Amino acid sequence: MNILQRIKNTVRSRSIHVAYVDVGSCNGCDIEVLACLAPRYDIEQYGIYVHNNPREADVLLVIGAYTPGWEEKLAMVWEKIPAPKAAITIGNCPISGCLFDRKGSFVDPPVKKHIPIAAEVPGCPPRPTEILQAIMSVRDSVFANWEEEHP
Amino acid sequence: MSSSLVWYIREFARAEWIKKFLFAKTAPLVTPTHFRGFPEPTGKTCTHALFCMMACPAPGAIEVVHAGDGWMPKIHKGHCIRCGLCVEVCPNGVLKSGRIRETMGREGTSLLFSFRIAIDKDLCTGCGNCCTACPVNKQADAQMGAGGHSSNDDVIMRVQEGDIVVIHEDKCTGCKTCEVSCPNGAIRIARILEGYQQPVQEGLQ
Numbered sequence: 001m002n003i004l005q006r007i008k009n010t011v012r013s014r015s016i017h018v019a020y021v022d023v024g025s026c027n028g029c030d031i032e033v034l035a036c037l038a039p040r041y042d043i044e045q046y047g048i049y050v051h052n053n054p055r056e057a058d059v060l061l062v063i064g065a066y067t068p069g070w071e072e073k074l075a076m077v078w079e080k081i082p083a084p085k086a087a088i089t090i091g092n093c094p095i096s097g098c099l100f101d102r103k104g105s106f107v108d109p110p111v112k113k114h115i116p117i118a119a120e121v122p123g124c125p126p127r128p129t130e131i132l133q134a135i136m137s138v139r140d141s142v143f144a145n146w147e148e149e150h151p
Numbered sequence: 152m153s154s155s156l157v158w159y160i161r162e163f164a165r166a167e168w169i170k171k172f173l174f175a176k177t178a179p180l181v182t183p184t185h186f187r188g189f190p191e192p193t194g195k196t197c198t199h200a201l202f203c204m205m206a207c208p209a210p211g212a213i214e215v216v217h218a219g220d221g222w223m224p225k226i227h228k229g230h231c232i233r234c235g236l237c238v239e240v241c242p243n244g245v246l247k248s249g250r251i252r253e254t255m256g257r258e259g260t261s262l263l264f265s266f267r268i269a270i271d272k273d274l275c276t277g278c279g280n281c282c283t284a285c286p287v288n289k290q291a292d293a294q295m296g297a298g299g300h301s302s303n304d305d306v307i308m309r310v311q312e313g314d315i316v317v318i319h320e321d322k323c324t325g326c327k328t329c330e331v332s333c334p335n336g337a338i339r340i341a342r343i344l345e346g347y348q349q350p351v352q353e354g355l356q
Contacts, residue, residue: 092229092232095228095229095230096211096227096230098209098229098232099209101210102210120229122229122231123233124209124231124232127182127186129181
């Protein structure tokens, strides 16, 4: 691995741009993501920036139980993200549908069926620290050694 | 001139300030002790009372499974909403989460279960399957036949003159065997969970 690749790895793992989509949640997890931005948890100190544009993002945060309105759109959003990328689901809804996956509802969890997911954060809602930990672990496993794995 | 420059750098570019600027992270991203996380085992023995599964509001979040010789509740992350009801309701204190158990002990609170048997008279054919299937009935009156007739007054329910009659609703344990055995779906068991606080003696508080 040459010096240029080393620099690329370092920069990629120190500057992560996050885009989030809410595919039908109760808004609880959105507020926990918002709490990550606030000074108490402050994700920008780790070089993670919320930048809601999939074309410029590295990590996609998916929140919610996948309502029918998102059927083709979520995959489109995922495809727009350039190559070193990862998707993280936040909360119970993308994993199991939790409270919304009842008889007669139209949600279609898990989100894993629709786009590849790198990490899932369970909890209803999860703590901001848990969201932060998930993003950090994805950073270490996907971005920090991207150059070796994709020469 | 040079000495003043050195002084200037030492004053305004102190090593610890630069170190703090580059490496400091905001404080402690640790979970506070009062946070109700996913329930964890305390190490006490589970007696398979299944109260946790009955109290759980999230579908499929907790399951009591075989673990070695005994039983152990298993939490399914992704379903669990961390409400702590299973911790609160367990008669043996098998689970812990945050400081729920300490608070319960201090304030003398507990959860009480009761069950209501609702029978749709329009759907019920009086076949007596529910009465014969019921395990509590079986203990009270082992002689109960296929029709669900019984002369015993200790049974939960029995068939009298072609109609089902519920005598002791309070004995129901919520196993829902009757629901499964009913050919028409006429019988439903509703779970009623209520909070209870022991009255605090005067002078203590």
